[in-house]
Amino acid sequence: MRIAGRKITAKTLAVYTIAIVITAVMLMPFAWMLSASLKLSRDVFVFPIEWIPSEPQWRNYVDIWTKIPLALFIYNTSKLTIIVTLLQLLTSSFAAYAFAKLNFPYKNTLFLGYIATIAMPWQVYMVPQFLLMREFGLNNTHLALICLQAFTAFGVFLMRQFYMSIPTELCEAARIDGMNEYQIWAKIMLPLSKPALSTLTIFTFVTTWNDFLGPMIYLTKTELKTIQIGLRMFISQYSAEYGLIMAASVVALIPVLVVFLSLQRFFVEGVASSGLKG
Amino acid sequence: MSISNTATAIDHAPADPRRKVKALSKRRRKIQDALVAYSFIAPNFIGFAVFTLGPIAFAFALAFMHWDGSNAITFAGLDNFWRLFEDKAFIAAFWNTVVYTVVSVPATLLCALGLAILLNQKIFGRDFFRTAMFFPYVASLVAVAVVWNMIFNPEMGPVNMILYTLGLDPKDMPGWAADRHWAMVTVILFGIWKSMGYYMVIYLAGLQGINSELYEAADLDGANSWQKFIYVTVPQLAPTTFFVTVMLTIQSFKVFDQVYMITQGGPGTSTLVLVYHIYNEAFISWDLGYSSMVALVLFFLVLAVTVIQFHRQRED
Structure with a gap:
C-alpha cells in the first residue's frame, strides 16, 4: 500500500495503531473529566459513555466559582507558586554560580550538605519541620510553605551541573574586562542558562502548584488554602456533584497545562540531562 | 581551612618586609574572594540549613524521644x-x-x-x-x-x-x-x-x-x-x-x-x-x-x- 508516495508497511501501520491506542488510554481520564464537567451529575455515569454531551451544562463552570471560593484558592496558589519559583530560580542560580566557578574554603563540605539531602525524602523530616515552623509562629501562613519549598538541594544541584558545562575561560575573560562576580553572574551566566532555568521553572512550578501534603499540613484556614486542598475540600463537601467537581478539576489543570505546553521543549531536554548527568 | 593555612604560611615566611606586604595583600584578597563567594551561597544556604538540615537533625533525635508536641520532651531510648x-x-x-x-x-x-x-x-x-x-x-x-x-x-x-x-x-x-x-x-x-x-x-x-x-x-x-x-x-x-x-x-x-x-x-x-x-x-x-x-x-x-x-x- 502507498500513501502520498510513501510505502506503508505492516510494521508502520502497527506502530501507529499501538501509539494511537496507548495515547487514547493515557488521555482517556482527561477526556472523561472534560466530558463529565459539562454534564448534569446524574448523567455522568450513563453507559455507554456519551463523550460529547448532547446538552452541555456550561452552568457548571459558572456555579463552581460561587460554591467554593475557587478564585481565592487560585489566587493563593498562584501567589505561592510565583514567589517560590522566583526565589528558587534566584537563590539556586546564585549559589550554583559560586559552587561551579569560584574557589573558597569549605566549598566541598557545603556542597556535600546539599548532595547528602538530595535523596532524602521530605517525608522523613516533615514532622520536625512542622514543629520548627510552629515554633516560629509560621503555622497557618503562606510564608511557611515558601520557606519550605524555595531553598532546595535539587535546584542548586541542577543549576550547578549546568554551569559546570559553561567554559571557565568565559568568566576569566570577563574578569579581565573588569567585571565583578555579580556582573558575570547577571550578564554572562544567566543569559546562557535558559534551558536549565526553564527546566527548574517547570519543575518548581508544577511541584508547588500540585503540592498537596505541604498545604494540607500547614494550612487549615479556608482563606489560606491552595487549589489542591480546596479541590479536595470541595470533593468531600459535594461528593455527589460530579459535574461540578469535574469542572473545578479542569480549572485546576489549566495553569499547569499552559506552563507545560509553553516550556515543554526545554523540559524534555532538561529531564533527560538532569536525569543522566546527575 | 585554607584561611588558617595561609596564616601559618605567613608566620613562617622570611622576614623580608616587601614579601610580607605582598603576602598580606594576597591574604586579604583571598578573604575578599571568599566573602564574595559566600555572599552568593548565603541566600540559599541559610534557608536550606534552617528549613532542611536543621529539621533532618531534629528528626534523628526525635526518634529516640517521647513527645506529644505540647508537654515536655522525655528521653525514650529505644x-x-x-x-x-x-x-x-x-x-x-x-x-x-x-x-x-x-x-x-x-x-x-x-x-x-x-x-x-x-x-x-x-x-x-x-x-x-x-x-x-x-x-x-x-x-x-x-x-x-x-x-x-x-x-x-x-x-x-x-x-x-x-x-x-x-x-x-x-x-x-x-x-x-x-x-x-x-x-x-x-x-x-x-x-x-x-x-x-x-x-x-x-x-x-x-x-x-x-x-x-x-x-x-x-x-x-x-x-x-x-x-x-x-x-x-x-x-x-x-x-x-x-x-x-x-x-x-x-x-x-x-x-x-x-x-x-x-x-x-x-x-x-x-x-x-x-x-x-x-x-x-x-x-x-x-x-x-x-x-x-x-x-x-x-x-x-x-x-x-x-x-x-x-x-x-x-x-x-
Whole structure:
C-alpha cells in the first residue's frame, strides 16, 4: 500500500495503531473529566459513555466559582507558586554560580550538605519541620510553605551541573574586562542558562502548584488554602456533584497545562540531562 | 581551612618586609574572594540549613524521644524502636510499601521502556504522542485521582460497565478501591499511569545516546530486530535502566498522595503505606517521637538504595 508516495508497511501501520491506542488510554481520564464537567451529575455515569454531551451544562463552570471560593484558592496558589519559583530560580542560580566557578574554603563540605539531602525524602523530616515552623509562629501562613519549598538541594544541584558545562575561560575573560562576580553572574551566566532555568521553572512550578501534603499540613484556614486542598475540600463537601467537581478539576489543570505546553521543549531536554548527568 | 593555612604560611615566611606586604595583600584578597563567594551561597544556604538540615537533625533525635508536641520532651531510648515490632499497622504499612515497590517498579519501567522504543521511531506526530504520554505526570494529582475513582467506581464506573458488557458476572466484579483485594492494584495502576511518561523521557534520552554504528554492525551480522534489541539496546541502556530503577524505587518508598486520595489507606490496612503511617502517627495521634522512628525506617530504606547506586556508579 502507498500513501502520498510513501510505502506503508505492516510494521508502520502497527506502530501507529499501538501509539494511537496507548495515547487514547493515557488521555482517556482527561477526556472523561472534560466530558463529565459539562454534564448534569446524574448523567455522568450513563453507559455507554456519551463523550460529547448532547446538552452541555456550561452552568457548571459558572456555579463552581460561587460554591467554593475557587478564585481565592487560585489566587493563593498562584501567589505561592510565583514567589517560590522566583526565589528558587534566584537563590539556586546564585549559589550554583559560586559552587561551579569560584574557589573558597569549605566549598566541598557545603556542597556535600546539599548532595547528602538530595535523596532524602521530605517525608522523613516533615514532622520536625512542622514543629520548627510552629515554633516560629509560621503555622497557618503562606510564608511557611515558601520557606519550605524555595531553598532546595535539587535546584542548586541542577543549576550547578549546568554551569559546570559553561567554559571557565568565559568568566576569566570577563574578569579581565573588569567585571565583578555579580556582573558575570547577571550578564554572562544567566543569559546562557535558559534551558536549565526553564527546566527548574517547570519543575518548581508544577511541584508547588500540585503540592498537596505541604498545604494540607500547614494550612487549615479556608482563606489560606491552595487549589489542591480546596479541590479536595470541595470533593468531600459535594461528593455527589460530579459535574461540578469535574469542572473545578479542569480549572485546576489549566495553569499547569499552559506552563507545560509553553516550556515543554526545554523540559524534555532538561529531564533527560538532569536525569543522566546527575 | 585554607584561611588558617595561609596564616601559618605567613608566620613562617622570611622576614623580608616587601614579601610580607605582598603576602598580606594576597591574604586579604583571598578573604575578599571568599566573602564574595559566600555572599552568593548565603541566600540559599541559610534557608536550606534552617528549613532542611536543621529539621533532618531534629528528626534523628526525635526518634529516640517521647513527645506529644505540647508537654515536655522525655528521653525514650529505644522504646520507639521496639514498638515497631509490635505495631500491627506499622508491619502492614512496611509490607504494603514493599509490595507496592516490588510490583510498580518493574511494571513502570517496562511500560516506560516500551513507550520510549515506540516513540523513538520517526513517526508522524511523534511530539504530540510524547507530550500526551508525559501529561499525566504534571497533571494535578487531586484532579486526576478523583477521575480515577469515578472511572473505577465499582457500581457505576465505565471500567466495570465494560467488564459487565464483556460478560463478567457482577458477583466476580472487582471492587477496586473499595475492595481489600483490589485496592492495592487500583493504586498501583494509577501510579504507573501517572509516572511512566516521565521515565519514558529519560529512556528516550538513553536511546538517543546509543551509537548507531552498533546497529549497523548488527545488521551486517544479519541480526533481526529482536536480536538487536536484546544484544544492543538492552546492554547499552543498562546505565539508564539502573538510574530509572533507583529513582522509581525511592519514589515508591515515599508514596503517599495517591494512596491518600484513592483509598485513604484502606479498606482496613490494605493500602496503608509507610508515609501514611508517619502522617497518622504525627498529625492524628501526635505521637511525634514514634512517627520519627517510622520516618527513620523510611530513611534507611532510601539510604540502602542510594548506597547501592553509589557502589554501582563507582564500578562503572
